[in-house]
Amino acid sequence: MPVISAEVLTRFVEEILLAAQAPAHKAAIAASSLVASNLRGVDSHGIQLLPFYVDQLLAGEMDAHADGHVISETGSCLLFDGENGLGQWVGDVCCRHAVRIAAAQGMALVVARESNHFGAAAWWAQKMRAAGQIGIVTCNASPIVPPWQGKEGRMGTNPICMSVPGPWLLDMATTTVAAGRIFKAFINGQPEIPQGWAFDKDGVPTTDTQKAYKGMLMPLGGYKGSGLAMMVEILCSVLSGGAMANEIGGIRVRGKKVRNSQMFMAIDVARFMPVEEFTARVEQLVALMKATPAAPGYDEVMVAGDPEWRTEAERKQNGIPIADGNWDNLCKTAARVQVAVPGQLQ
Numbered sequence: 038m039p040v041i042s043a044e045v046l047t048r049f050v051e052e053i054l055l056a057a058q059a060p061a062h063k064a065a066i067a068a069s070s071l072v073a074s075n076l077r078g079v080d081s082h083g084i085q086l087l088p089f090y091v092d093q094l095l096a097g098e099m100d101a102h103a104d105g106h107v108i109s110e111t112g113s114c115l116l117f118d119g120e121n122g123l124g125q126w127v128g129d130v131c132c133r134h135a136v137r138i139a140a141a142q143g144m145a146l147v148v149a150r151e152s153n154h155f156g157a158a159a160w161w162a163q164k165m166r167a168a169g170q171i172g173i174v175t176c177n178a179s180p181i182v183p184p185w186q187g188k189e190g191r192m193g194t195n196p197i198c199m200s201v202p203g204p205w206l207l208d209m210a211t212t213t214v215a216a217g218r219i220f221k222a223f224i225n226g227q228p229e230i231p232q233g234w235a236f237d238k239d240g241v242p243t244t245d246t247q248k249a250y251k252g253m254l255m256p257l258g259g260y261k262g263s264g265l266a267m268m269v270e271i272l273c274s275v276l277s278g279g280a281m282a283n284e285i286g287g288i289r290v291r292g293k294k295v296r297n298s299q300m301f302m303a304i305d306v307a308r309f310m311p312v313e314e315f316t317a318r319v320e321q322l323v324a325l326m327k328a329t330p331a332a333p334g335y336d337e338v339m340v341a342g343d344p345e346w347r348t349e350a351e352r353k354q355n356g357i358p359i360a361d362g363n364w365d366n367l368c369k370t371a372a373r374v375q376v377a378v379p380g381q382l383q
């Protein structure tokens with residue numbers, strides 16, 4: 038399994054995107070956001086996505102040259118049309134609008150339609166955090182999740198993320214796990230996945246990776262996950278006037294554009310209290326959770342964000358291990374667009 042530094046990997050991803058005809062500034066944004074996800078240990082949303090994005094670009098189904106445009110801006114609300122551009126570009130533009138509007142108005146709600154896959158939601162919510170704001174980000178995704186008690190895909194893994202100035206960062210799919218966790222098992226030839234992750238194509242729970250890859254994802258916690266996914270769908274596609282539920286395409290689907298929607302909410306903490314005081318209060322809350330005695334079988338209580346911050350510290354120092362199947366896919370993608378694999382990985 039190759040271990041590669043974040044810098045070398047970012048350059049490699051950027052070169053592949055450039056060779057697939059993405060403009061330089063957009064390739065740089067997409068490369069940084071994907072590698073940031075690998076750094077955090079969220080490999081499901083790192084470079085694993087790149088071969089799918091390149092497929093979309095080469096098939097002419099995603100337009101890296103489209104900049105998108107603001108449809109309307111009134112008070113704290115902004116509606117954006119992504120024009121089928123790179124999801125990371127839409128995310129970047131919308132976050133800049135959200136931070137700007139929240140600084141002026143106290144809050145911002147930016148909703149984009151006609152977008153593409155934007156990777157991990159955390160990358161975007163952290164943009165608001167960096168501005169001393171609370172960032173809440175959601176998106177709808179390809180319809181590979183049946184609503185609870187159903188047996189056909191209608192909704193996506195519709196993630197919910199919230200990032201705050203302080204040591205807590207929740208970023209979760211509204212399915213037991215993100216689809217990318219199953220893709221990773223599939224790409225790397227892992228025959229079994231844990232129980233409770235997936236259904237086969239007929240809606241029967243399965244632990245067989247092959248069947249899960251062709252099947253569907255399980256809503257998180259039964260009907261509650263379906264309810265949360267609907268909440269995301271309403272805030273994203275219904276509110277934006279965009280494509281809903283199974284009108285959405287998918288990064289693995291050819292012949293249909295992705296057309297998903299994303300929601301970026303920013304809350305200016307300073308309207309309530311100084312950011313330092315807010316951060317101290319979050320730290321106090323986190324400390325209270327962590328002071329809980331550990332249950333049998335555990336060493337400690339963690340809060341959302343802890344596993345990823347720990348992995349990030351370790352991978353920044355030692356490099357990012359890329360599973361063999363993912364590395365192989367990345368190198369094949371590089372070959373498709375005639376980019377050389379870096380000689381030195383560190």
Ligand SMILES: NC(=O)c1ccc[n+]([C@@H]2O[C@H](COP(=O)([O-])OP(=O)(O)OC[C@H]3O[C@@H](n4cnc5c(N)ncnc54)[C@H](O)[C@@H]3O)[C@@H](O)[C@H]2O)c1
Pocket residue numbers: 079081082154155156157158159176177178179194195196197198206207208209210211212213214215216218338339340341342343344345
């Ligand atoms: N763009 C898309 O279409 C899309 C769709 C779905 C998911 N995603 C992304 O997939 C990624 C992975 O999602 P996931 O649901 O598989 O993540 P996950 O299950 O690994 O983690 C979910 C959350 O739980 C927290 N957590 C993990 N272990 C914990 C513990 N022991 N104690 C306390 N908190 C803990 C994590 O910090 C994280 O905030 C996210 O970045 C999400 O944005 C993207």
